[in-house]
Amino acid sequence: MQITKIDLNNKRQVQDFLDLPFHIYKDIPQWVPPLAGDARLVLDQNRFPFYEHSEAAFFIARQNGTPLGRICVMDNRRYNDFRGEKTAFFYLFETVDDEAVSTALFAAASQWSRARGLNKILGPHGFTPMDGNGLLAKGFEHRPAFGQPYNPEYYLQLVEREGFSMNRETYSGYIDSQIVFPERIHELSARVQKRRGLHVARYRTRKELRALLPHLKDLYNGSLGDAGTNVPVTDEEVESLGEQLLWIADPRLIKVVMKEDDPVGFVLSYPDISAAIQKVRGKLLPFGWITALLERKSTDWLNFNGAGLLEKYRGLGGTAILFSEIYKSATESGQFKHAEIVQIRTENENMLREMRNFGIDFYKTHRLYGKELQGEFS
Numbered sequence: 001m002q003i004t005k006i007d008l009n010n011k012r013q014v015q016d017f018l019d020l021p022f023h024i025y026k027d028i029p030q031w032v033p034p035l036a037g038d039a040r041l042v043l044d045q046n047r048f049p050f051y052e053h054s055e056a057a058f059f060i061a062r063q064n065g066t067p068l069g070r071i072c073v074m075d076n077r078r079y080n081d082f083r084g085e086k087t088a089f090f091y092l093f094e095t096v097d098d099e100a101v102s103t104a105l106f107a108a109a110s111q112w113s114r115a116r117g118l119n120k121i122l123g124p125h126g127f128t129p130m131d132g133n134g135l136l137a138k139g140f141e142h143r144p145a146f147g148q149p150y151n152p153e154y155y156l157q158l159v160e161r162e163g164f165s166m167n168r169e170t171y172s173g174y175i176d177s178q179i180v181f182p183e184r185i186h187e188l189s190a191r192v193q194k195r196r197g198l199h200v201a202r203y204r205t206r207k208e209l210r211a212l213l214p215h216l217k218d219l220y221n222g223s224l225g226d227a228g229t230n231v232p233v234t235d236e237e238v239e240s241l242g243e244q245l246l247w248i249a250d251p252r253l254i255k256v257v258m259k260e261d262d263p264v265g266f267v268l269s270y271p272d273i274s275a276a277i278q279k280v281r282g283k284l285l286p287f288g289w290i291t292a293l294l295e296r297k298s299t300d301w302l303n304f305n306g307a308g309l310l311e312k313y314r315g316l317g318g319t320a321i322l323f324s325e326i327y328k329s330a331t332e333s334g335q336f337k338h339a340e341i342v343q344i345r346t347e348n349e350n351m352l353r354e355m356r357n358f359g360i361d362f363y364k365t366h367r368l369y370g371k372e373l374q375g376e377f378s
Contacts, residue, residue: 001106004056029252030143033275033282045329049236050205059108069095073109082231090123102158122370134366145303145340146274170343171362177337189324192317203251213242219263222310255325265309267325272301302339
């Protein structure tokens with residue numbers, strides 16, 4: 001078994017790292033490949049904003065020259081400074097069903113982490129808030145929502161054999177087009193908006209959405225930035241995330257709760273183009289973007305990838321605004337028959353309980369794993 005730390009200036013090594021998942025998942029029809037441009041960008045230290053404040057390493061396992069597994073490990077210094085921790089994150093873990101391969105990969109990741117004074121490791125955990133986190137633990141029969149993790153079931157056993165234990169879980173819920181939210185939710189939303197001087201901004205063009213981007217940083221940081229393993233985002237990261245959002249967005253599905261001219265909450269949803277990404281194998285260029293554009297207009301699946309309010313607006317019925325807008329986004333256009341709300345943290349018990357009461361089926365579970373590099377995990 002040979003473990004190689006990828007030289008990010010070596011095109012052949014980078015390509016081997018990027019190609020490996022296509023071999024792992026070649027017989028798994030549910031898998032959706034990442035967008036080729038996004039996958040390559042995270043290995044570009046000159047362009048990806050993460051490297052302005054942190055570092056990462058990429059390892060690949062080979063036997064007789066054949067790539068069998070890979071892993072990324074990162075030292076997110078903004079996270080550790082913000083949280084007062086010394087945590088490493090692993091990500092982009094892919095392997096054949098062979099314990100020797102996973103053991104060698106995690107040994108390399110752990111050694112790299114210890115050399116930087118890090119004392120525990122969590123994962124899978126992405127670079128940005130747009131990256132889905134965790135290993136899929138329930139829902140293997142379903143195609144993942146666009147951008148969300150999918151993995152073979154044996155990954156769970158391989159990770160647990162390396163001494164990892166569950167750190168936290170997230171649930172993703174299915175909404176049928178026939179679902180009906182109680183009318184009291186919409187009535188409460190209207191009353192709260194009137195009483196607190198709020199309104200929901202709607203958008204028609206990407207130009208209008210682009211004008212919103214400068215406000216996203218404060219809105220995100222104030223509503224979700226300190227939740228779970230999230231940390232406040234930088235201007236550069238917001239710009240990069242905004243570009244990712246804009247190319248797929250249907251402006252009508254982006255809802256922003258406003259207090260006069262200031263954003264105080266949001267509901268982000270977008271058409272699921274996973275079927276198109278499967279067809280073009282993640283490659284939008286030169287012509288894959290046409291397939292993706294057609295899918296965006298015709299898909300009957302909708303994904304909700306975030307909803308939040310600034311803390312002072314959450315109580316006194318404030319979350320009713322979010323629930324009401326989620327329902328409207330899922331039903332108003334008539335295009336969508338199915339919707340998925342992705343990765344709600346289990347700690348968010350009130351939201352989960354309300355959604356179950358509305359008939360939302362939490363049919364997928366993702367699990368974040370942790371391990372102490374020195375001593376017992378806590």
